[in-house]
Structures are given as structure tokens and as C-alpha cells.
Amino acid sequence: MARNIIDGKKVAxxxxxxxxxxxxxxxxxxxxxxxLQAILIGDDPASRTYVGAKTxxxxxxxxESDTVSFPDTISVRELKEEIRKxxxxxGIDGILLQLPLPxxxxxxxxxxxxxHRKDVDGFHPMNVGxxxxxxPTFRSCTPAGILELFRYYSVMTKGRNAVVVxxxxxxxxxxxxxxxxxxxxxxxxxxxxxxxxxxxxQHTIQADILIVAVGSPKLITGQMVKEGVVVIDVxxxxxxxxxxxxxxxxxxxxxxxxxxxxxxxxxxxxxxxxPMTVAMLMKNTLLAAKKxxxxxxx
Ligand code: NAD
Numbered sequence: 097m098a099r100n101i102i103d104g105k106k107v108a109x110x111x112x113x114x115x116x117x118x119x120x121x122x123x124x125x126x127x128x129x130x131x132l133q134a135i136l137i138g139d140d141p142a143s144r145t146y147v148g149a150k151t152x153x154x155x156x157x158x159x160e161s162d163t164v165s166f167p168d169t170i171s172v173r174e175l176k177e178e179i180r181k182x183x184x185x186x187g188i189d190g191i192l193l194q195l196p197l198p199x200x201x202x203x204x205x206x207x208x209x210x211x212h213r214k215d216v217d218g219f220h221p222m223n224v225g226x227x228x229x230x231x232p233t234f235r236s237c238t239p240a241g242i243l244e245l246f247r248y249y250s251v252m253t254k255g256r257n258a259v260v261v262x263x264x265x266x267x268x269x270x271x272x273x274x275x276x277x278x279x280x281x282x283x284x285x286x287x288x289x290x291x292x293x294x295x296x297x298q299h300t301i302q303a304d305i306l307i308v309a310v311g312s313p314k315l316i317t318g319q320m321v322k323e324g325v326v327v328i329d330v331x332x333x334x335x336x337x338x339x340x341x342x343x344x345x346x347x348x349x350x351x352x353x354x355x356x357x358x359x360x361x362x363x364x365x366x367x368x369x370x371p372m373t374v375a376m377l378m379k380n381t382l383l384a385a386k387k388x389x390x391x392x393x394x
Pocket of ligand 1: 261263267268291292293309369
């Protein structure tokens with residue numbers, strides 16, 4: 097790896113090893129292994145790949161998992177009923193609803209049905225609310241994984257200018273909350289940009305830390321960042337590539353060549369943020385099994 101490349105795969109591997117040991121210790125004390133229930137809707141190949149990566153990680157760390165697939169014609173009512181069954185099942189600790197959902201299923205409506213104590217993705221309003229006010233919570237996996245990368249690479253956020261581009265509920269918004277909180281994690285001066293931001297460069301050029309989660313290849317170029325910036329590229333975009341076996345290659349939201357020339361640290365795509373998201377899902381599932389966030393019936 098080049099000097100300024102953040103190796104997410106390596107850091108995720110270290111975290112998974114620790115989780116494996118913690119699971120062994122938990123089971124050694126007479127508890128059943130944690131269990132993750134994945135829900136896959138429709139036949140989007142990318143979603144199938146992501147769920148496959150998550151269940152593979154479960155096997156590696158000793159977490160049990162099961163995946164149930166529903167056709168993309170499933171109604172909101174039917175899906176909610178299925179989720180309620182998983183909520184009631186004491187043998188299930190975490191529920192993973194793979195996004196995106198087909199158009200007729202509104203994520204917020206369905207996510208609210210998941211028991212917040214099993215919401216290992218950290219998308220339920222209860223968990224997002226607790227994040228916003230600094231209470232223990234299931235933190236959204238991608239931004240939580242990014243903070244772990246900062247910890248591993250000793251990236252200080254306190255008092256620095258952090259700019260988040262992309263304001264989704266699953267990445268950008270919780271990232272901005274984590275970075276901006278004064279009394280835990282971030283302590284950064286945080287700017288959250290989105291599609292209505294006028295003159296994006298005016299903001300990105302100020303960033304000591306730049307996090308990009310948009311889904312737009314080469315949105316950020318070298319001219320838009322300052323020398324020494326730490327860049328986290330969350331975007332995953334499939335570009336057609338006939339020379340590749342799969343017929344496509346993955347790229348992020350940054351023009352890697354020009355941005356990496358100026359960055360002091362940068363995540364590659366793939367191999368940067370993606371593995372950390374999976375590792376943090378494992379961590380949340382273990383926390384759910386141990387009832388660490390919600391100790392009693394809340
Ligand atoms: P999204 O698709 O829900 O929303 C995109 C966001 O980008 C919106 O807030 C929108 O306002 C903003 N945006 C769009 N165009 C913009 C522009 N020109 N300038 C500034 N902001 C703009 O976002 P998402 O679900 O967070 O996904 C973003 C990307 O991150 C996708 O490529 C997705 O595949 C990827 N992703 C990766 C991981 C991972 O683990 N690596 C996890 C989740 C998402």
C-alpha cells in the first residue's frame with residue numbers, strides 16, 4: 097500500500113478478530129451465539145453481494161445468521177408482519193434489512209417496525225435520536241466504521257474542519273452528528289453538504305477532513321481539496337469495464353489520482369470504508385446479543 101492509503105480491509109480484519117474473541121468468550125460463559133437475521137428484498141445483485149459479505153463475516157466471527165428473501169412485490173403490510181415475527185423471536189438479536197428497498201416500500205416506514213433493540217444498522221429513529229443527544233445507541237455502521245479508521249490512523253478530529261458531502265440517513269447525516277458532537281467522539285467543526293449546496297468547492301477546500309458519500313464518480317477532484325486533507329471516499333459506483341471479468345469495476349466519488357496527490361490519507365474504493373461497515377455490523381450484533389445498549393425492556 098502506498099504511504100497515504102488507509103487500509104480498511106486490514107483495520108476491519110483486526111476488529112473482526114477482536115469480535116471473534118469476544119463472541120467466544122460470550123459463548124464460553126454459557127450464552128448462545130449471537131444471531132443476525134438478514135432480510136433481502138428483490139434480486140438486486142449488489143444487495144445480494146452485500147448480504148453475502150455480511151453473512152460471511154458472521155461465520156468468521158462465530159455469529160449465526162439467516163437470510164430470508166422476499167420478492168420485490170411484497171406489500172408494506174406483509175413485510176411489516178414478517179419483521180414483527182423476527183422482533184418476537186428471542187433467538188434473534190439483530191435484524192438487517194438490506195437497502196435500497198423497491199420504490200413502493202418507504203424505508204422510514206419499514207425501519208420503524210424493527211424493534212429498536214434489534215436495530216443493528218442503527219437506522220431506527222430511536223437510535224438516531226439517541227445518537228443526536230449523545231446517549232448509548234446502535235451507531236450507523238458506516239460512519240461508526242469511519243471513526244474507527246480515524247482512531248487506528250490517529251486522525252484527530254477535535255477542533256478541525258470536517259466536511260461531509262452527502263446527507264443520507266444512513267451515512268452523511270449520522271456522520272455529521274458523530275463528528276460534530278462536543279462531548280463524545282468528533283468535536284469537529286462540521287459542515288454537511290448535499291445536492292442543494294451552492295458552490296461545493298467553497299466548502300470542500302476548507303476541509304481538514306473530507307467525507308464523501310454521494311454516489312457520483314469523480315464528483316471530488318484534486319482542485320477541490322487542500323494539501324494534507326484526510327479523505328474518506330464512501331461512494332461505491334459500478335462503471336462498465338469490458339476488460340474486467342465481472343464486466344464492471346468499482347470506483348468511489350473522488351477522482352482518486354488527483355485527490356490522492358494532495359491527501360495526507362485517503363481510502364481506496366474498494367478496500368476502504370466497505371469492510372469497516374461490515375465489521376461494525378458485527379460489533380452491533382454482539383452488543384445487541386449482550387443487551388449492552390438496552391439492558392432492560394425499554
Ligand atoms: P443517498 O444515495 O441516499 O443520497 C445521496 C446524497 O448525496 C444526498 O444527500 C444528496 O443530496 C447528495 N448529493 C447528490 N448529488 C450531490 C452533489 N452534486 N453535490 C453534493 N451532494 C450531492 O446516499 P447514500 O445511501 O449514503 O449512498 C452514497 C454512496 O455511498 C453510494 O455510492 C453508496 O453505494 C455508498 N455507500 C457505501 C457504503 C459503504 O459501506 N462503503 C455504505 C453506504 C453507502
